[in-house]
Amino acid sequence: MKTWFRPAISLFVFIGITVWTAGLILSFPARLAAQLSSGVPASQTAGSAPAAADASYKVVVTILQQKCFACHSSTAKMGGFVMASYQTLMKGGAHGPEILPGNSAKSRLVLMVEGTTQPRMPFNGNPLAPAEIAVIKGWIDAGAKGPSAGEAAALQPHLNIPDIKPRFAEVSPAGSVAFSRDGKTLAVGGYQQVRLLDARTGKVLKSLNGAAGLVRSVAFSPDGKWLAAGGGLCQQWGEIQVWDTQVGKLLRTMRGHKDCIYSVAFSPNGKLLASGSYDKMVKLWDPATGKDLRTLSDHIDAVFAVAFSPDGKWLASGSQDNSVKIWDVATGKRLYTLGDPVDGITCIAFSPSGKQIAAAGYDKLIYIWNLAQTGGTLVQSLIADEDSILQIAWSPDGKEIVTSSADGSIRIRDALTLDPIGIIPHQSDWVDAMSLSPNGKWLAAGRFDGTLSIYRMGSFDQALGPLLAFQGNAPAGNTEPGRTARALGH
Numbered sequence: 099m100k101t102w103f104r105p106a107i108s109l110f111v112f113i114g115i116t117v118w119t120a121g122l123i124l125s126f127p128a129r130l131a132a133q134l135s136s137g138v139p140a141s142q143t144a145g146s147a148p149a150a151a152d153a154s155y156k157v158v159v160t161i162l163q164q165k166c167f168a169c170h171s172s173t174a175k176m177g178g179f180v181m182a183s184y185q186t187l188m189k190g191g192a193h194g195p196e197i198l199p200g201n202s203a204k205s206r207l208v209l210m211v212e213g214t215t216q217p218r219m220p221f222n223g224n225p226l227a228p229a230e231i232a233v234i235k236g237w238i239d240a241g242a243k244g245p246s247a248g249e250a251a252a253l254q255p256h257l258n259i260p261d262i263k264p265r266f267a268e269v270s271p272a273g274s275v276a277f278s279r280d281g282k283t284l285a286v287g288g289y290q291q292v293r294l295l296d297a298r299t300g301k302v303l304k305s306l307n308g309a310a311g312l313v314r315s316v317a318f319s320p321d322g323k324w325l326a327a328g329g330g331l332c333q334q335w336g337e338i339q340v341w342d343t344q345v346g347k348l349l350r351t352m353r354g355h356k357d358c359i360y361s362v363a364f365s366p367n368g369k370l371l372a373s374g375s376y377d378k379m380v381k382l383w384d385p386a387t388g389k390d391l392r393t394l395s396d397h398i399d400a401v402f403a404v405a406f407s408p409d410g411k412w413l414a415s416g417s418q419d420n421s422v423k424i425w426d427v428a429t430g431k432r433l434y435t436l437g438d439p440v441d442g443i444t445c446i447a448f449s450p451s452g453k454q455i456a457a458a459g460y461d462k463l464i465y466i467w468n469l470a471q472t473g474g475t476l477v478q479s480l481i482a483d484e485d486s487i488l489q490i491a492w493s494p495d496g497k498e499i500v501t502s503s504a505d506g507s508i509r510i511r512d513a514l515t516l517d518p519i520g521i522i523p524h525q526s527d528w529v530d531a532m533s534l535s536p537n538g539k540w541l542a543a544g545r546f547d548g549t550l551s552i553y554r555m556g557s558f559d560q561a562l563g564p565l566l567a568f569q570g571n572a573p574a575g576n577t578e579p580g581r582t583a584r585a586l587g588h
């Protein structure tokens with residue numbers, strides 16, 4: 099168990115048991131249900147009828163939803179392992195595939211629920227019943243077959259997740275950060291709110307409340323007058339709120355996408371807003387009216403990052419489908435795909451000149467391509483970290499590339515050679531939110547445990563923080579005041 103994970107876990111425990119309520123939509127054959135309660139391993143019968151493997155998948159999903167989904171959903175992603183669909187379940191997590199079809203004895207998921215491999219799953223919870231483990235093993239040994247086409251939709255876990263408010267105050271993660279264009283203000287997106295902080299003192303200037311879920315991306319308009327906050331309710335819809343930053347007033351709320359939004363970006367002239375969502379789509383919006391202008395739909399998996407080229411002509415999108423796509427903004431046409439990465443892309447950044455783009459993600463590499471109108475050429479790739487790369491930024495002078503990684507570090511590299519220039523190690527949790535000030539002097543890092551620091555570029559020492567970005571402000575729905583002080587981590 100990595101220690102920097104611990105604070106993150108408490109955040110999700112409150113979702114834990116409550117997520118699964120009565121009203122199960124799934125039904126499964128009585129025979130398998132009986133096996134589940136009687137403890138007869140499914141493998142004893144699974145081979146006899148071909149349909150049994152499919153049927154036992156439903157039972158397995160039911161168990162996973164009840165016992166694991168709180169921490170392994172597309173939002174929680176503990177260990178990088180998402181159980182939201184058969185595809186992600188089979189894909190596995192930070193250590194690769196967790197399920198080896200036909201070989202339950204070597205499957206990491208089984209070893210972890212049995213406690214042979216630590217930490218035992220469910221993490222900090224009651225171990226699974228022997229009958230439940232037997233069903234999972236039986237399904238794996240029978241080939242770990244997925245749902246039939248017709249069943250796939252019905253097995254999406256989100257159908258069964260009611261909108262449950264947290265029962266006690268928790269410190270919100272710092273889900274996103276962005277410096278204003280003048281560098282004086284820092285916007286921090288958290289659970290159901292955005293805070294505007296004085297970037298020098300950390301003083302809260304404004305609290306912009308009312309987002310639906312975690313604000314995963316914030317972006318200032320080029321003139322600094324507006325702030326776009328992207329998020330939404332995962333597996334339901336995406337949301338963008340546009341705020342007037344001067345008076346702290348909500349101007350409009352745009353809902354679209356079928357899943358939450360991971361990234362928003364203003365075009366350089368401020369006339370367009372782009373969003374990338376877990377629903378695989380990229381959208382272009384009119385931030386002045388809220389109109390949904392265009393949907394760009396060629397990615398085959400979640401889109402985690404969008405960015406406009408500095409001249410505003412291109413939009414780039416980075417996706418879990420191991421690619422970066424370059425789109426023509428005027429026509430909405432995909433110009434080309436940069437398909438070199440071997441795993442999902444979590445973050446992208448254009449060079450200030452607009453001639454190159456950098457991307458990184460789960461394969462721990464930084465990729466840099468030269469861009470032309472008709473195609474891109476890979477000019478650099480380097481294994482840059484010991485774990486997934488979470489965020490990337492290109493310094494305004496073009497000379498440096500900064501990445502944050504799930505290994506708990508922030509690294510600064512020469513943009514030409516990718517040679518290391520500096521490292522800010524020992525982050526207390528994942529730095530899932532990062533922003534460089536427009537003058538290139540300051541680096542803001544927001545962490546999953548809710549803390550925030552501002553570092554000086556050059557010396558890489560901490561100029562501000564760590565401070566709790568959302569201290570003293572419980573998420574809406576707090577009905578258990580006794581837990582507040584503990585939950586805030588003091």
Ligand code: HEC
Pocket residue numbers: 099100103107110111162165166167168169170176177178179190191192193194196206207210211217219220221222223226
């Ligand atoms: C309360 C949160 C929580 C619950 C519930 C939970 N997990 Fe986990 N899981 C974690 C954390 C945290 C990690 C990362 C552990 C580490 O790397 O130290 C993890 C990692 C894993 C991994 C390894 C991922 C990888 O490749 O590193 C597997 C497999 C796994 N969990 C399976 C399960 C199963 C199966 C269940 C349900 C029976 C479950 N988990 C329930 C928190 C949870």
